[in-house]
Amino acid sequence: MSNTKSLIKFVLLILFVSINACKEEAKKETAHEEIKKPNILFLFTDDQRGGTIGAMDKYNVQTPNMDQLVENGTSFTNSYILGATTAAVCSPSRAMLMTGRHYFNIEPNVYAQFAFPKDEKGKSDKLTFPEYFKSNGYTTFATGKQHNGEPWIERGFSFVKSAFLGGMTRHFGTKVKDYTPETGWSEGYKDDNKFSSEVFADAAVGFIDSYKKEDPFLMYVAFTAPHDPRTAPQEFHDMYPAENIALPENFMAQHPFEIADDHIRDEVLAPFPRTEAIVQKEISDYYAMITATDVQIGRVLKALKDSGKADNTIIVLAGDNGLALGQHGLLGKQNVYEHSVSVPMVFVGPNIPKNQKNSAFAYLHDIFPTLCGLTGLDIPESIQTEDLTPVIKGEKDQVRESMLYAYNSWPGEDYKPKVNNYGGHRAVRKGDFKLIVSAKHDDYKYQLFNLKNDPWELVNLIEDENYNNIKEELKLELQKLIKESGDKADLSKREFGLFDNQEAYNFKTKK
Template structure:
């Protein structure tokens, strides 16, 4: 009897072990079968600066190819920023899937906190989350939110630039891996920044031997100024034949925030068509030079044999005016500054499709989770675009909030000012406030993408404007935006004496 009990116990134990083993094996297979992720990110590349859109005369064959191979969003935007270095809050939102109102300034306004606090955040980033779920994570290029996020999110990184802007030849970079930590800084005076970062990405692809899926974050510093591409790309775009945009203005029609910020001082006041042409031609040279490096990375991915099981995302961190509305920088909520390209390529993603659904850049975190089959963390605040990509839904939101203001802690009164805007359907309302003056601008974006024809002076549009204003106030409350539209400059500077 004793023997029979022991034998039965042994058989039961063996069955349990086998079941556990099968379950573990299934989990492992599921993880290794997950698609790889390659995120390609440019710096200051506005939506219209993609060649195949035929809006600007710029050559981007690699990006055009991604649009043909995947699905792109024609209404993709950043939320905005609370200071002039728009890149930093944009990237902080991308990394966390959270609106900047609900993030620590430690990661989006590092100039405002002590060195000991820079980069410290309690919120989860998507490289960190993918790493925790079995991905081998790698980064190269611009890291604008602190060393800690690099260390938490990536197993390794090569040619990492820690900062906001830098020269494009002789970029000071470091390498990192979780075993050895950080290397000493090094530079290559003769190599264009985009080539430097592409080399790092290609080296990873050629040497990746992990059984795990990989997550690559390739963040170029171009086309951010100084716009110094290799000379052959500048010769492609003679300034004399470069076209100025339809909404070129010598100066902005009314005073707004950050009128004399660094970006705006890159060209004289008032703007001239000749000077703006030169800036645009240099901008296009930077974009084409970086596109050539994107092509190299995509070729290396193809050569690795892993392209068919890789999701590719391409986007930019914000736009740039370069002469539009009399502005040169990105410190506004006009389309040229907040609208960015957003392309998804990969398994099950339809080819050569365009979606009109409203999308934020920081929807990428939950969307990638949806595409690879990971649960979306509760810490994210944006939306999963996967149903739109797969044709299951036409949209995931009906309206969009945009926000920009000069830094609320800025003690320079001449820099202060604030914008809030809302988009619903074809219409967009911008509310601007500075020094007691409030300006409303209502546009039909579908008919007037250059934002030239202000409609709010026409009584026909009073109901539309009222509806948009109500929606704007609702969205402000929903995302914990501290702006109060009833106060001068939305009450953002009341705490400053």
């Protein structure tokens, strides 16, 4: 009997040791898996139109480092922003990127800070992707342009170096600040001799070189170029003689009809009507800014490679909105034509197909859920957009069949000096066709384009009876998307009813 008891005790002891050993091994494996989580490097440009990467074969701009990303990863050729409700398109665009939400469902004091008292600027309870990844074990770092206020920065980033807090600034002598949760914000400082993109690349390279932790990192490197003033180092301007610049096929001296914000700050940077020489100079300076920034992107990529971490890093390259620069007689981005809503979007990294150009519809603010999908994190319930991971991996052809685009003047403009002039646009893309509805005062204009045959949006098919069915289908699709997205626009009302009831937007404008 005692021998039996002893045997039972011995067996139980062996089981106890084995179970605990398995638990310890599982812990080690889990820890090892956490260490293996991919790093993330997000390279973000300001006002870089879709297609302005040499490897995309659309515009004659030199970008050898961005070209390398295109060759090493998957690029989206139909990638867009949803739009904006203020002429500072960058800010709503970045707010959507940060949260994965449509701007209709984000607090206006985050993306229209000019309209709110200082103590309300940037206050928001919306979850951002840096904050989410930080809570999931990532060390988060930011440098460059931060256009949605300080609260999101303070919540989302472990380290901030050389952050520019605002919408636009000069590119030599950019005033920046540093931040850590332990030390708070530094005093502002600047370097009058360094181009802005170099300042931000310095900060990014410094972080990579000094990072010794086992935890994965997320880097948010947000350049202020090629946003105006377009003042790159002279050597880059010399690369693009203005007289050699080809005009876009849809160059116009002026827009064919009056539209929202057609005399906003961006539009009065050059006189009316536009001349060929002026537009050539604008494009020349724009390309110089892109190439100068490409060189600094190359420095960051080299530092990543030299660190030995490149093979386990997801790299995302994107822009916050496009720019007209003479197309349709416009200079700015306050519209929904392809040149102003299209953006570059490239994903590079582990298990991401190389040298693939994907035509699936994508929004800039798909990046938050897509990074979740690529890293194996659950997608937060607050997300309102789509994970592109199945498209990147070839499991799906698309995650949406249609896209909504929206722009209007700031509805709360009455309290401010008259910098805006009312009006707005709503548009829908489905397949090859795009319908734009433009409202200005009592005037409505409809435009229907076949983007496959007419990528420059020059041939308006709206009066062609052969396209009546498509026109009606797109009108219904536009109404559906407006309702689903939370857009307040009512296409049956004057200027979509956007200026009728400011209380509907929860505005708390300053007195």
